[in-house]
Amino acid sequence: MGSREILTLQFGHYSNYVGTHWWNVQEQGFEYDSSSSSEIDHDVLYREGLTEKNEVTFTPRLLFVDLKGSLKSLPESGNLYAPNFNDPSAEWDPDLVTVKTEPVNNKNQFQQDLDSSACKNIHRNAYDFEKDVSVWSDFLYTRFHPRSVNIIREYQHCNENTPFDVFPLGTSLWKSPQFDDDFCNKIRSYVEECDSFQASDLEIGFHMLTDCTNAFAGLSSSCVEHLKDDYDKSALLIFPVMPSYFPDRVTSVEERYQSLANDSVRVLNMALGFSAFSEHASLFVPLSVGSKGWRKPGPKRQFDLVEYDHELPYHSSALLASALETFSLKYRLKSSHFTLTDLCADLNRNGRRAAAASLKLPFSLNGSADLLDCLDKWQGPLTQSITPSCEIGSENLIQYITLRGIKEEQLKQPPHLAQKQLKLPAYKCDSIASMLNMYLAYSTDFSISNVTAVNKPLNVATPYPRIFQAAAGRQANVSTRAVPEFGQENVPVLAGLHNGPPIGDMLESLYTETKRIKFAKFPQFIAGGMESEEYEECLNTLSTLRENYVDDYVI
Amino acid sequence: MAISLLNPKAEVARAAQALAVNITAAKGLQDVMKSNLGPKGTVKMLVSGAGDIKITKDGNVLLHEMQIQHPTASLIARASTAQDDSTGDGTTSTVLVIGELLKQADIYISEGLHPRIITEGFDKAREKALEVLEKIKIPVEINKENLTDICKTSLRTKMFVLMLYWLLKKDDKPVDLYMIELMEMQHKTETDTKLIKGLVLDHGSRHPDMPKSLRNCYILTCNVSMEYEKSEVNSGFFYKTAEEREKMVSAEREFITQRVKKVIALKKSLCDGTDKTFVVINQKGIDPMSLDMLAKEGIIALRRAKRRNMERLALACGGIAVNSFDDLQESHLGQAGYVYEHVLGENKYTFVEDCKVPQSVTILMKGPNKHTLMQIKDAIRDGLRAINNVIEDKAVVPGAAAFEVTVNRELLAFKDTVKGKSRLGVAAYAEAMLIIPKTLAVNSGFDVQDTIVKLQEESRLNPEPVGLDLTSGEPINPKDAGIFRQLHSQEADHQLVLGDCQQFITRG
Incomplete structure (x- = not known):
C-alpha cells in the first residue's frame, strides 16, 4: 500500500465550517464492513493513534485554528483523549481557590445524541440545523485529536472591540510563541510520524483551507512561508475560502460607509493573501459559492435540483466541502499512485499558480437511463464554477475531473438493447472514465483532461444539510432523504480542478478591484505593522501572476 | 463628526465623561485582579463553557483568559501583558497601579484641576520614583x-x-x-x-528493529535529507507505464542509498571492535528504506528533529550539526553516555543523557x-x-512592597519642593503607590489602615527599606527575610504605567 499522507491545515471560522462538512462526509462514507474493501485510501487524510487507555483512534491528520469563544460546546482537549477526570479543586485548599465558571454551553440535540451511544438513529432524527447551528462545532460528527485544536487567545470570536480583521494582525500573530513554537512543532510532529512502506511514493503534502477575508489571510500567509522554508519539496495546495454572505447592516448612511469600508478591507486581505500564496504555494484554488467574490460575494451560484440559503454558512460550506471531497479523490484512491505533487505539478505549468474548481451536485442523469444517453443530450457546460469571478469556459484548459457515484451498469445499454446507441462513437467506450474523457475531448478545444471515476457516491446523511429538491429523487439516480423509498442517502457528484486563461480574468478583476482602493485610507493596516510598499508589491505580484495566463504570444 | 465617519458605532465621549469611563474600566479590572497579588493571593480556577479547566494565579494568564469587552480595559490588559512578555512578572501590580493612579487623579479632577497638570505631576513623580529605585537597588x-x-x-x-x-x-x-x-x-x-x-526529544525512532536504548553513543547531528524525493516531472501525463516510472525511481533512490552508506561507513570505522554505539539525529526526513539500512547496523536514527534542537544538541553533546556527509570526521560527532526511548501511549520520547559538558x-x-x-x-x-x-x-530590589513604601515616603517629602499645582499630581502618585502594600495586607487578612500606618511609621524611623511581613502583618526588612524582586519589572512598571495613565486622563 503506497502512502502519501496529507496534512490538512484550517485557518479561520468559515474554513472550519467547510472543513467540518468535509470530515463529516468522509466519516459518513467509512465502510466498517471488512468484507468489502474501500476504494478510497483513508490513510491519506487520517491517522491512527492510541489513547492513554490504549484505545485505537482514527482521527483526521489536521490542525485547525480559530478564535477564542468559537468552539462553544467542544472542549479544547477534544473528547477522545479526555483523561479520567477528577475534580481538580480537590487538589487545592478550598480557601485559596476561587472558582469562576462560565455559563455552560449547552450542547444542541445533535451533539447530545452523538454523546449518548445508545442513540443509533442519528441519521433518522430530524434536527433543525438551519436555526440551531451558530458555530461549526454544532454539527461536528468527527472526533478530533487534541493536537488538532489551536485556539487564538488574543482575539475573541465576534468581538467588535478587538476584531481580527486585517492582514498584518495575522502576520504578527504568527510571530507569537503560540505559533512560532507550538504550532510549528505540531506540524513537525505530524510530518515526523508520516511514513510509508513503499519508498517510491514517500511524500507528505499539505492541504490548507483558509479564510482570506480577514486576518487569517495574514496568519496563513506566514504559515505558507514557514512550510516553504521547512518542507520545500512538499506539495502545498491552498483553498482560500470566502463566505457567500456578510451580515453587514445597511440602514443608515454611516452604516453604508462602514459596509463599504469593510468591503475594501476584505479585498485588501484577499489580495495580500493571494499574492503571498502565489509566491510560496504549489497551487491555490479560491472557493466560494458567491459568483463575484471580491467586494460583495454577489449572487449565489445556482445548482440544478439544489435549493440552498447562501446566507447560512452551514449550507454554503457544505457545497464547497462536497467539491473538495470529490476532486481530492484523484490522489486518495487505493488503486493509483497519483499524488498531490503530481496534481500540482500538472496544474501549475508556466507559473500559473492559481486554479479554479467546479462542481456538479448532484450529477443526475437527467431522466436518462444511462450515462451515454445523458451526455448525448447534455446542454451547456458540464459543471458550475465555484471560484469567484471565474467562468471556466471550454478552451485552452488543463483539467482534472472526478466523477463519483455512477455505476458501471449505468454506462450504456447492453448491445441487444442498444439500438440507436450503437451508432454513437462513444458506444465503444467501456468505462465511465473513458466515456467522459471522450465527451470532454469533443466538447472542449485545445484542452487536456484527465478523468477519474469512482463508484462510491457522496454520502449526504445528517448532518449534511437537506438542500436537495424533492425532484432530485425522482430523476434517476439521485437518491436523497427527500424520497425515503430510495433508502440510501447518497448522491453522485462531478467536480473538477481547472487551469487556463479564465483564471487570468479572475486575477485581473481582483487586481482592478484592489488597485481602486486607496490604501492610505485604511490606517488599520499601517497600524498593524504593514508598510505601503508591501501593498505596492502585492499589486505587482498579482499582475505578474496574471501575465502568466496570457496565451496569445506563447506559441 | 470625524470620528463617527470612521466608525459609526463608536460612542462619542468627551472630557470628564471620557475620564469617568476610563476610570470605571480601570477600577473594574483592578477589582478582578486584586485578589491575586502576593504569595497569599488566591488561586483562580477557570472553567470554560465547554468544560476546559485552567488553574492559575498569574495575572498575565488571567488577563489572556478573560473576556474583556470594555475598550479601555482591554488596552490596560494589553499594556500589562506586554510587560509580562519582557519581564515575566508584574502584570498584576501594573494593573493595580494603573487603576489606583486613575482613581487618585479622579479626586483632583473632580475638584476642577486640569488633567494636564496632573500628568505633569505624574511625570515628575515618576522621575523621582526611578531615582529612588536606583538608590535602593541592591547590587548582587x-x-x-x-x-x-x-x-x-x-x-x-x-x-x-x-x-x-x-x-x-x-x-x-x-x-x-x-x-x-x-x-x-x-x-x-x-x-x-x-x-x-541533556536533551529530551518528543519523537522516537520509526523502525521496529532499532535498539531502544544505547550506551556510550556517538551522536551525529545532521541536516541532510535521507528520503527519496520525487522529481516534479514525475506526473500523470508523462508516464505511460508503471515500469518506466519504476526505472526512474530506482535511479533516484540510489543517490540516497549512497548517503546512508557514508554514515554506516563512519559508524563502522569508529565503533567496530569497541563498546561505542551510534545515533543519528536528522532535521530532515529519513525514509523507511534508509531506516532499515541503519537499523541493520544497530544505529538509532531520529528524523525531523526540531530546528532549535540541532543547536541544542551541538551544545549538549558537543560536535557540530553537519549539512553534508562529505568528509565526515569523528570531530563532527557529539557524545552522550546514554540514549533511550520512552513510550507513552502514542507519544515517544527520546532521552539523550549523560553528556560530558552539557x-x-x-x-x-x-x-x-x-x-x-x-x-x-x-x-x-x-x-x-x-x-x-x-x-x-546584576541587581535586585527589596520585595514585600518595600519599594512602594519608600517611594511613598520620598514622594511626600519631594512634594513640598515642587512648585505650583503639579505637586498635587505628585501627591496622587505617592498615594497610588500604597495600593500594593494595601492589597497585600488585604490578601493576607490584615487590617489595611493598621498596616499602612505601621509601615509608614517604621519607614520614617528606619533608613533601610521597610516591607510587610505577610505572616505577622508587622514591618520587616526584606533584605533580612530574603525577599527580593527583579529590577526590570519595577522599572518597566513605572515607565509603562505612566504612559497609559496620561493617555487615559487627558483623552477626550
Whole structure:
C-alpha cells in the first residue's frame, strides 16, 4: 500500500465550517464492513493513534485554528483523549481557590445524541440545523485529536472591540510563541510520524483551507512561508475560502460607509493573501459559492435540483466541502499512485499558480437511463464554477475531473438493447472514465483532461444539510432523504480542478478591484505593522501572476 | 463628526465623561485582579463553557483568559501583558497601579484641576520614583544563594536556579533561554518534574528493529535529507507505464542509498571492535528504506528533529550539526553516555543523557493532566525570565512592597519642593503607590489602615527599606527575610504605567 499522507491545515471560522462538512462526509462514507474493501485510501487524510487507555483512534491528520469563544460546546482537549477526570479543586485548599465558571454551553440535540451511544438513529432524527447551528462545532460528527485544536487567545470570536480583521494582525500573530513554537512543532510532529512502506511514493503534502477575508489571510500567509522554508519539496495546495454572505447592516448612511469600508478591507486581505500564496504555494484554488467574490460575494451560484440559503454558512460550506471531497479523490484512491505533487505539478505549468474548481451536485442523469444517453443530450457546460469571478469556459484548459457515484451498469445499454446507441462513437467506450474523457475531448478545444471515476457516491446523511429538491429523487439516480423509498442517502457528484486563461480574468478583476482602493485610507493596516510598499508589491505580484495566463504570444 | 465617519458605532465621549469611563474600566479590572497579588493571593480556577479547566494565579494568564469587552480595559490588559512578555512578572501590580493612579487623579479632577497638570505631576513623580529605585537597588553577586532568594519570591521552586547556576559556571554571560528546552509529558505527577542534563526529544525512532536504548553513543547531528524525493516531472501525463516510472525511481533512490552508506561507513570505522554505539539525529526526513539500512547496523536514527534542537544538541553533546556527509570526521560527532526511548501511549520520547559538558539542558515537566502541565509551564517560563533579568541587571530590589513604601515616603517629602499645582499630581502618585502594600495586607487578612500606618511609621524611623511581613502583618526588612524582586519589572512598571495613565486622563 503506497502512502502519501496529507496534512490538512484550517485557518479561520468559515474554513472550519467547510472543513467540518468535509470530515463529516468522509466519516459518513467509512465502510466498517471488512468484507468489502474501500476504494478510497483513508490513510491519506487520517491517522491512527492510541489513547492513554490504549484505545485505537482514527482521527483526521489536521490542525485547525480559530478564535477564542468559537468552539462553544467542544472542549479544547477534544473528547477522545479526555483523561479520567477528577475534580481538580480537590487538589487545592478550598480557601485559596476561587472558582469562576462560565455559563455552560449547552450542547444542541445533535451533539447530545452523538454523546449518548445508545442513540443509533442519528441519521433518522430530524434536527433543525438551519436555526440551531451558530458555530461549526454544532454539527461536528468527527472526533478530533487534541493536537488538532489551536485556539487564538488574543482575539475573541465576534468581538467588535478587538476584531481580527486585517492582514498584518495575522502576520504578527504568527510571530507569537503560540505559533512560532507550538504550532510549528505540531506540524513537525505530524510530518515526523508520516511514513510509508513503499519508498517510491514517500511524500507528505499539505492541504490548507483558509479564510482570506480577514486576518487569517495574514496568519496563513506566514504559515505558507514557514512550510516553504521547512518542507520545500512538499506539495502545498491552498483553498482560500470566502463566505457567500456578510451580515453587514445597511440602514443608515454611516452604516453604508462602514459596509463599504469593510468591503475594501476584505479585498485588501484577499489580495495580500493571494499574492503571498502565489509566491510560496504549489497551487491555490479560491472557493466560494458567491459568483463575484471580491467586494460583495454577489449572487449565489445556482445548482440544478439544489435549493440552498447562501446566507447560512452551514449550507454554503457544505457545497464547497462536497467539491473538495470529490476532486481530492484523484490522489486518495487505493488503486493509483497519483499524488498531490503530481496534481500540482500538472496544474501549475508556466507559473500559473492559481486554479479554479467546479462542481456538479448532484450529477443526475437527467431522466436518462444511462450515462451515454445523458451526455448525448447534455446542454451547456458540464459543471458550475465555484471560484469567484471565474467562468471556466471550454478552451485552452488543463483539467482534472472526478466523477463519483455512477455505476458501471449505468454506462450504456447492453448491445441487444442498444439500438440507436450503437451508432454513437462513444458506444465503444467501456468505462465511465473513458466515456467522459471522450465527451470532454469533443466538447472542449485545445484542452487536456484527465478523468477519474469512482463508484462510491457522496454520502449526504445528517448532518449534511437537506438542500436537495424533492425532484432530485425522482430523476434517476439521485437518491436523497427527500424520497425515503430510495433508502440510501447518497448522491453522485462531478467536480473538477481547472487551469487556463479564465483564471487570468479572475486575477485581473481582483487586481482592478484592489488597485481602486486607496490604501492610505485604511490606517488599520499601517497600524498593524504593514508598510505601503508591501501593498505596492502585492499589486505587482498579482499582475505578474496574471501575465502568466496570457496565451496569445506563447506559441 | 470625524470620528463617527470612521466608525459609526463608536460612542462619542468627551472630557470628564471620557475620564469617568476610563476610570470605571480601570477600577473594574483592578477589582478582578486584586485578589491575586502576593504569595497569599488566591488561586483562580477557570472553567470554560465547554468544560476546559485552567488553574492559575498569574495575572498575565488571567488577563489572556478573560473576556474583556470594555475598550479601555482591554488596552490596560494589553499594556500589562506586554510587560509580562519582557519581564515575566508584574502584570498584576501594573494593573493595580494603573487603576489606583486613575482613581487618585479622579479626586483632583473632580475638584476642577486640569488633567494636564496632573500628568505633569505624574511625570515628575515618576522621575523621582526611578531615582529612588536606583538608590535602593541592591547590587548582587551572581551566586547560588542570591539567585535562590530571588526565585523564592518570584516562584517557589529552587531547582531552576540550581540549574542555571550550574550552567553559568562557565562564564558570566546571561543565559540564552533558547538553550533550555521545555518538554512536557502527561505522566505521573507535577513533583516528578525534573532537570535533564541533556536533551529530551518528543519523537522516537520509526523502525521496529532499532535498539531502544544505547550506551556510550556517538551522536551525529545532521541536516541532510535521507528520503527519496520525487522529481516534479514525475506526473500523470508523462508516464505511460508503471515500469518506466519504476526505472526512474530506482535511479533516484540510489543517490540516497549512497548517503546512508557514508554514515554506516563512519559508524563502522569508529565503533567496530569497541563498546561505542551510534545515533543519528536528522532535521530532515529519513525514509523507511534508509531506516532499515541503519537499523541493520544497530544505529538509532531520529528524523525531523526540531530546528532549535540541532543547536541544542551541538551544545549538549558537543560536535557540530553537519549539512553534508562529505568528509565526515569523528570531530563532527557529539557524545552522550546514554540514549533511550520512552513510550507513552502514542507519544515517544527520546532521552539523550549523560553528556560530558552539557551547555544546553532540558526541563522535563510532568503532570497528570493538561491544566497542571500548563500551570507548571507558565511558572517555569516566568521564573526563567526573572532569573535571566537579574543576571543581566546584576541587581535586585527589596520585595514585600518595600519599594512602594519608600517611594511613598520620598514622594511626600519631594512634594513640598515642587512648585505650583503639579505637586498635587505628585501627591496622587505617592498615594497610588500604597495600593500594593494595601492589597497585600488585604490578601493576607490584615487590617489595611493598621498596616499602612505601621509601615509608614517604621519607614520614617528606619533608613533601610521597610516591607510587610505577610505572616505577622508587622514591618520587616526584606533584605533580612530574603525577599527580593527583579529590577526590570519595577522599572518597566513605572515607565509603562505612566504612559497609559496620561493617555487615559487627558483623552477626550
